[in-house]
Amino acid sequence: MPVIQSYKKPYQVDDDYEAILIGSGMGCLAAGAYLAKEGKKVLILERHYTAGGFTHVFKRKGYEWDVGIHYIGDLERENSSMKRMFDYITDGQLKWADMGTVYDRVIIGEEQFEFVKGVSNFKKKILSYFPDEEKAIDAYVDAVFAANKAMGKYYLDKALPNYSSFFLSGVLRKSYLKYSDRSTYEVLKELTSNEKLIKVLTAQYGDYGMTPKQSSFAMHAAVAKHYFNGGYFPIGGASQIVENVLPIIEAAGGTLLISAEVDEVLIDNDQAVGVKMKDGKAFYSKTVISGAGVFNTFQKLIPKATAAKHQLLKKLESVKPSVASGCLYIGLNADVEELNLPKNNLWIFPEEGDHDTCLQKYVENADAEFPLVYVSFPAAKDPSWSERYPGSSTIDVITLLPYENFAAWDGTRWMKRGDQYEAYKEKITQRLLKILFKQLPQIESHLDHYELSTPLSTKHFVNYDRGEIYGLEHSPERYQQKFLKPRTPIKGLYLTGQDIVTAGVGAAMFAGFITAAAITGQNFMKKIFATN
Ligand SMILES: Cc1cc2nc3c(=O)[nH]c(=O)nc-3n(C[C@H](O)[C@H](O)[C@H](O)COP(=O)(O)OP(=O)(O)OC[C@H]3O[C@@H](n4cnc5c(N)ncnc54)[C@H](O)[C@@H]3O)c2cc1C
CATH class of the missing domain: 3.50.50.60 (FAD/NAD(P)-binding domain)
Incomplete structure (x- = not known):
């Protein structure tokens, strides 16, 4: 030990x-x-x-x-x-557990889209939802691979001594910057005019915290490819x-x-x-x-x-700080089998509007629909959970929570931020629970414990001043x-x-x-x- x-x-x-x-x-x-x-x-x-x-x-x-x-x-x-x-x-x-065939499930209104393991399976699955978009789907996957291929030299430059980088950096960075200088939306829009397809393909934007019109395609491509062969969880x-x-x-x-x-x-x-x-x-x-x-x-x-x-x-x-979020940590008094919890993540989005518009509406009005809700089932992903915590399970529900909405309580002490803060958290919690129970009604009666973290929790525990969860935002400028x-x-x-x-x-x-x-x-x- x-x-x-x-x-x-x-x-x-x-x-x-x-x-x-x-x-x-x-x-x-x-x-x-x-x-x-x-x-x-x-x-x-x-x-x-x-x-x-x-x-x-x-x-x-x-x-x-x-x-x-x-x-x-x-x-x-x-x-x-x-x-x-x-x-x-x-x-x-360190040992890893495979999450299985489906790693992400995208939910837009009543529709569901699965991200499945293996590039050709992924392409086939997305094609089954968008049968007229074969060319665009192929071109999208090609663009993801091409961006990743250009990545190696860009990062090699970072490790070089200053004098070598001085001479080589232009050459080493050039091909990656071709991808990183463009927004995710710009690249996808060139491949398809189907906004629904773009919304689905960019559903993992929560993994890097920036919507398609703001994020660098380099980051989107890195994350998309990272998961093409499935997701894993530390045992x-x-x-x-x-x-x-x-x-x-x-x-x-x-x-x-x-x-x-x-x-x-x-x-x-x-x-x-x-x-x-x-x-x-x-x-x-x-x-x-x-x-x-x-x-x-x-x-x-x-x-x-x-x-x-x-x-x-x-x-x-x-450079700017990335987004802030809140996570609802849930404890349930029944095990994964009883509750039939999946290993795959859920990405839940509003039915109407693209990701950028949904986020904008929410930033302007915190009571607007959450632009994204992400649900993860760690107890289901970790095969050792049932031995370590028999008869129970956990769920994490994450959404974006702008730091500004919590700034009034910045400076107060953890766990002692006052009734208004607790009431605000409870309001967000109830909204998140409603969304979760819609997807998994069987868990409602097993809810045993919940607590919501906020951008102030991230600041308190990990020292990111505005509660940002991903360090610097992944804009095209960042890569420059x-x-x-x-x-x-x-x-x-x-x-x-x-x-x-x-x-x-x-x-x-x-x-x-x-x-x-x-x-x-x-x-x-x-x-x-x-x-x-
Ligand atoms: C909610 C959430 C979900 C995520 N999910 C995933 C995921 O599923 N998969 C994935 O790959 N990534 C995920 N990430 C991202 C990933 O966790 C981070 O990108 C990564 O762990 C950051 O590592 P880091 O080395 O930059 O350090 P950090 O983890 O940011 O740690 C920095 C450390 O420095 C310490 N520190 C700060 N100031 C001082 C000081 N003055 N003195 C001493 N110590 C100090 C902090 O306390 C902290 O412990 C997620 C992140 C979040 C927030």
């Missing part, structure tokens, strides 16, 4: 860490594990009282919920990069990630401290030399990796004078930004996590690998494919 020490209790650390990592999200865990496998001793500092960033789980009233993992793709083959990377950082100990739940990564970090002498909030990166003459904690204590290392997000890192963790010198705040003007890479202008200070690649557990893990590659100068792909 790995040992997670708390900064708030007596703990044991050393004074010779070769790298300090800020945050214990997937990016830092992956970078930390990779460095540990290179024999480097690392210290991970996490401000929350539990580790894992969005991969953390929480328990209440005899239930357990995963916060930021509902399904992961690209795990069907032993040899896929995704599987190899997970195996590398867990020594193959034992999301906590298994930390559980299996930490022993690797510990084997090299590394440590993870929770409840350990970093206040500042210590910089001496443009070289990172360590971090100062909220209580003033310092830890020293000439390599500091921040996985706390670029807004936090540049606006809060770097001394103002250093940020100004390198125009870091100016760089942030070209060269500063979103491991190296910063400050020597020894590196970035990792979703902001330097994209949202997604796999993407954040990949970010960890490119950060480790930037530090070690190694070709990590060679390493992960060299191990059995």
Whole structure:
């Protein structure tokens, strides 16, 4: 069992860490594990009282919920990069459960559309709903693959030393920018004039939090392809990630401290030399990796004078935070079989209007129909659930909740935000439950526990200021930004996590690998494919 020490209790650390990592999200865990496998001793500092960033789980009233993992793709083959990377950082100990043939079920009014595993099955299934659109469906899948093919060189550029990138970046980025510069809608509209087909094909926009007219096609294509071969869930739940990564970090002498909030990166003459904690204590290392997000890192963790010198705040003007959401965590007093819960996710949309219009209406009026409701069944996805929590099951129901609607309560304390806040949450909860019970009437009498998180919960637990769930928004502009890479202008200070690649557990893990590659100068792909 790995040992997670708390900064708030007596703990044991050393004074010779070769790298300090800020945050214990997937990016830092992956970078930390990779460095540990290179024999480097690392210290991970996490401000929350539990580790894992969005991969953390929480328990209440005899239930357990995963916060930021509902399904992961690209795990069907032993040899896929995704599987190899997970195996590398867990020594193959993390096991995955297949969600089955259907991974996403799209519900628009009374109509249902299944996303099925396997590219040709996917195409056939979508064609069965839109029999006149064969050419468009083929062209869409081709465009998704073409965008993904161009992706590799774009990310290679991020790992290169500055001088190599200076010469090669134009060539390496060019073909991906052709896709990332265009909106998802622009690309799809060129292939079909069928708005219903576009609405269905972009139903997973909640996975990256941006509607088709706003999002970059590069992000849409990355997510769509990621799941083409089905969805997978970690057996034992999301906590298994930390559980299996930490022993690797510990084997090299590394440590993870929770409840350990970093206040500042210590910089001496443009070289990172360590971090100062909220209580003033310092830890020293000439390599500091921040996985706390670029807004936090540049606006809060770097001394103002250093940020100004390198125009870091100016760089942030070209990116925006992604959407905020709320999740209704539900506990049911009957098991998956009794309730006949599916493994696949539900994506529920208003009957009328495209995704952009529905979102716009909702932003203008919070009482308008939810632009999307996502339902996930973790207890059904995890084959170990019935042993761990017999006679019970859980459901997560997520919708977009703009931060602005909660700003009035920002600054209040968690669990003590007042009656008005609770009443507002209850109103949203009842709306979500009504939608859920319409799809699954059999669960209503088994409802045992529920609680709704809001953008303020995300801010409180994971430190994203506006409760944004996916770091930076995935607009075409984001992909243009060269500063979103491991190296910063400050020597020894590196970035990792979703902001330097994209949202997604796999993407954040990949970010960890490119950060480790930037530090070690190694070709990590060679390493992960060299191990059995
Ligand atoms: C509701 C939801 C559902 C999702 N579903 C999926 C899914 O099904 N599949 C998928 O692939 N992805 C999903 N994602 C996305 C995925 O979880 C994230 O993109 C990914 O986990 C982000 O990893 P990260 O490394 O960037 O770090 P994060 O998980 O963002 O962690 C950053 C960590 O840094 C810590 N930190 C911040 N400031 C400090 C400080 N000053 N000192 C110390 N520590 C600090 C935070 O507390 C946090 O633990 C979901 C996300 C959300 C929110």
